[in-house]
Amino acid sequence: MGPAAGAEHAADGEPAPVAGGPRHVAIIMDGNGRWAKARRLPRLAGHKAGVEAVRRIVRAAPRLGIETLTLYAFSSENWRRPADEVSDLMSLLRHHLLAELEELDSNGARLSLIGDWRALKSDVVERLENAIEATKTNSRFRLVVALNYGGQDELVRAMQAIGTRIADGTVTPGSITPQMIEAGLDTAELPPVDLIIRTSGEQRLSNFLLWQAAYAELWFTPVLWPDFDEAVLREAAESFAARERRYGGR
Numbered sequence: 001m002g003p004a005a006g007a008e009h010a011a012d013g014e015p016a017p018v019a020g021g022p023r024h025v026a027i028i029m030d031g032n033g034r035w036a037k038a039r040r041l042p043r044l045a046g047h048k049a050g051v052e053a054v055r056r057i058v059r060a061a062p063r064l065g066i067e068t069l070t071l072y073a074f075s076s077e078n079w080r081r082p083a084d085e086v087s088d089l090m091s092l093l094r095h096h097l098l099a100e101l102e103e104l105d106s107n108g109a110r111l112s113l114i115g116d117w118r119a120l121k122s123d124v125v126e127r128l129e130n131a132i133e134a135t136k137t138n139s140r141f142r143l144v145v146a147l148n149y150g151g152q153d154e155l156v157r158a159m160q161a162i163g164t165r166i167a168d169g170t171v172t173p174g175s176i177t178p179q180m181i182e183a184g185l186d187t188a189e190l191p192p193v194d195l196i197i198r199t200s201g202e203q204r205l206s207n208f209l210l211w212q213a214a215y216a217e218l219w220f221t222p223v224l225w226p227d228f229d230e231a232v233l234r235e236a237a238e239s240f241a242a243r244e245r246r247y248g249g250r
């Protein structure tokens with residue numbers, strides 16, 4: 001499956017991966033609304049441009065040596081938005097992101113989801129399940145989409161599962177370990193998050209990967225998500241590569 005043999009961008013050549021760069025990058029894709037507002041366009045136009053940015057970044061990430069990319073697409077708090085915006089976001093998910101699937105598959109990418117995505121409308125859930133199933137043996141790159149995801153909700157679900165085990169007597173409270181909690185998170189099968197990026201100038205986690213962020217590096221950029229491209233991702237990866245991670249040691 002030589003990528004250079006394909007029609008697309010063969011002339012660009014393969015850019016080099018970032019030495020010492022992050023293996024697992026998670027992105028809080030923010031700023032679609034402000035991007036649209038700056039152009040006097042409806043918010044939907046910003047979300048559509050955001051989908052284009054997702055397409056670009058999913059292609060760029062493996063070129064930079066990133067093995068796992070987690071994208072925060074819809075938070076458990078985004079239901080607070082007006083109903084028409086929520087329904088626009090769900091249609092984009094139905095039509096665009098899922099249409100990407102074939103290409104993901106042909107590029108050896110595996111799709112995974114985190115969050116309470118099974119609570120979405122049944123047709124979406126069904127398509128997502130099919131997509132996960134269809135790509136589950138791909139190992140070149142892993143795309144993780146956080147859908148109806150909230151870090152607190154994820155921790156609550158993990159605690160509930162442990163609570164059930166305490167109630168049935170298989171676990172005692174004193175034997176709970178960080179590993180046991182981690183095993184109950186949606187990210188249990190994923191490698192540790194190395195770098196969290198947030199676009200649009202906001203500097204907060206907005207309930208993203210709260211547990212997993214413990215020792216992740218953070219990188220913020222004023223670039224609005226629809227303007228995010230490979231060059232900005234490379235800048236973030238290079239910033240990561242230049243950092244010293246200490247994990248509390250010295």
Ligand code: IPE
Binds near residue numbers: 030032033050225
């Ligand atoms: C991010 O852009 C997309 C989602 C949260 C789904 P926003 O819609 O939050 O854009 P701003 O923050 O209003 O600019």
Ligand code: IPE
Binds near residue numbers: 029202
């Ligand atoms: C975080 O962005 C959620 C996603 C990117 C999906 P928001 O735009 O919802 O976050 P707040 O409301 O500014 O904290």
Ligand code: MG
Binds near residue numbers: 030031032
């Ligand atoms: Mg926002």
